[in-house]
Amino acid sequence: MQVELTKQDRSILIGNEGKAIQLAMRVIVRMAEIQGAKKLIDIECAHIDGCIYTGPASLHFAETLAELGGRVTVPTTMNAISIDRKRWKDQGVEAEWANSAQRLADAYLRMGAKPTFTCAPYLLPEKPQKGMDIAWAESNAVVYANSVLGAKTNRYGDLMDICAAITGRVPLTGLHLEENRKGTILIDVGDVQEIDSFFYPVFGYLVGQKVNGGVPVIVGLNHSPSADDLKAFGAACATAGSVGMFHIVGITPEAPTVEKALGNKPPASIHKVSKAELQEVWEKLSSGAEAKVDMITLGSPHFSYEECEHLAEIIEREAEQAQTLSEKTSPLKVQSEFIITTSQYVYEKALTNGIATRIENFGIKFLTDTCLCMINTPVIPDYCQTLMTNSAKYAHYAPGLVNRKIYFSSLKDCVRSAIAGRPIISRPKWLY
DSSP: OOOBOOHHHHHHHTTTTOHHHHHHHHHHHHHHHHHTOSBEEEOSOEEEOTTSOOSHHHHHHHHHHHHTTOOOSSOEEEOOOSSOTTTTTTTTOOHHHHHHHHHHHHHHHHTTOBOOOOSOGGGSSSOOOTTOBOEEOSHHHHHHIIIIIOOBOOOOOTTHHHHHHHHOEEESOGGGSGGGGSOOEEEEOTTOOSOOTTHHHHHHHHHHHHHTTSOEEEEOOOSOOOHHHHHHHHHHHHHHHOOOOOEETTTSTTOSSHHHHTTTSOOSEEEEOOHHHHHHHHHHTOOOOSSOOOEEEEOSSOOOHHHHHHHHHHHHHHHHHHHHHHTOOSOOOOSSEEEEEEOHHHHHHHHHTTHHHHHHTTTOEEEESSOGGGOOTTTSOTTOOEEEESOHHHHHHHHHHHOOEEEEOOHHHHHHHHHHTSOOOOOOGGGO
16 A cells, blocks of 8 residues: 655655664554555654663664664653663673663663653653654553553554654554544443452453453443552553553543443443453462462552552551561561562652652662563572562563562552561452
C-alpha cells in the first residue's frame, strides 16, 4: 500500500534533513507499509524502551543514530535501564556489562531523551493528556496511557520507538484510530464481593488470558480502583494477553457508559467472572514450594510514591504487632532480603518527605534506574532461591528471567513474610 507522505516527510526521506532522521523515517515508512497505514501522523511525546541493554546490536544502533546527529523532536522519556547507575559496583555487577548498559543510556541522552529511567512514565509530573497521539513503548506504560490517561499509542517496539521520537511521526493505525479503541468483549465481575487492591493484579491477569489482544470492557466493580490499582491491573493484562487498552465503566475516561465504551455495538462476547477462575490464577502465579522466603521483590512496574507511603504504614503496623507478641525492645528488621525498584524521581520525593528512610530503617533496599525484569545475579544473590512479590507481572516472568521460584501475595503478606522469613499467604476475602 502506498503511504501518503507530506512534503516534509519526502524531504527527510531523500536525506535533506540529515542521515539520522533519514534512517529513522525509512523505518517509520516501512512499518507503515507493513501495517497497512494510509498515512503518518504527528506525535506529541515518546517513551523509549530500546534503552535496555540486550547486547551489542542494540548498542550499535543507538550509537550509530547518535553519531549521525540524531535528535529527538518531541519530549522523550526513557524506560528503566539494565543497571542501577549509582549502586551497580556495590551490587557486584560485571563492569563490562555495566559499561555497555551505560553507553547505551548515554547514546539516548545525547539524542535529547530525558534521564527518567522508569518503566512507569505516567508517574512523572508531566504526562500525556486525553486525546494526544504519542509513541510509547513498554507494555504496562502503553496500556496505562491508552486506558487511564486516554492518550493514543500503539505498542512501539525497541528501535521503532527512537525512530518515532526523532521523526515525530508514526503510522496512523491500531489504537491511534478511534474505531480500534472501542471495547470488543464485556467482562462482568458483579458476583465478586469485598474487592481490595490485591484483587487487581489477579483480575488483570485473568482478563489478559480471556481477551488476548482485544479491548475488554469491565462492568460490575463494587470498588473504586486507585491509580496504583489500575497500574497493577493494566500491567497484568498486558503480561498475560498483550492487551493495549481496557475500559472500566464509570472509571476510565473513554467509558462513561457501557454503550460508549463498546462504540454502541454489541460485544463479541460476554464473560462473567467466577471465583473459581480467580482462584486458579491466584494459585498459578505462585511457583514456590519452600518453607522459606529468601527475598521480597517489589516494583514491577516501578513503585509509586503512594505505594511507598502505604508500605511504610504497613511496616510500622506489622512491626509494632510483632514486637508486642515477642516482647522485644530492639528495632525489628526483615529476616529476608527485601528490594524495591522505582524511579529516581519517586525515590527522591520519598526521601525528601521521610518515607524512604522509614522503609530503609526496616532493612529494605531501594534500587533506582533499573527494574525487576532487568536484574539477575548478583543483584539477586545465588543464595536467594525463593522470592516473593505482589506483582502479577513479575510472578509471571521471574521463573524464566532469574530461574527462581516465586510466591505471589499481597503487600501486607510480603511484609509479614519478610519479618518471619517464611511464606505467609492469606486467602483474599474476594475468594470466599
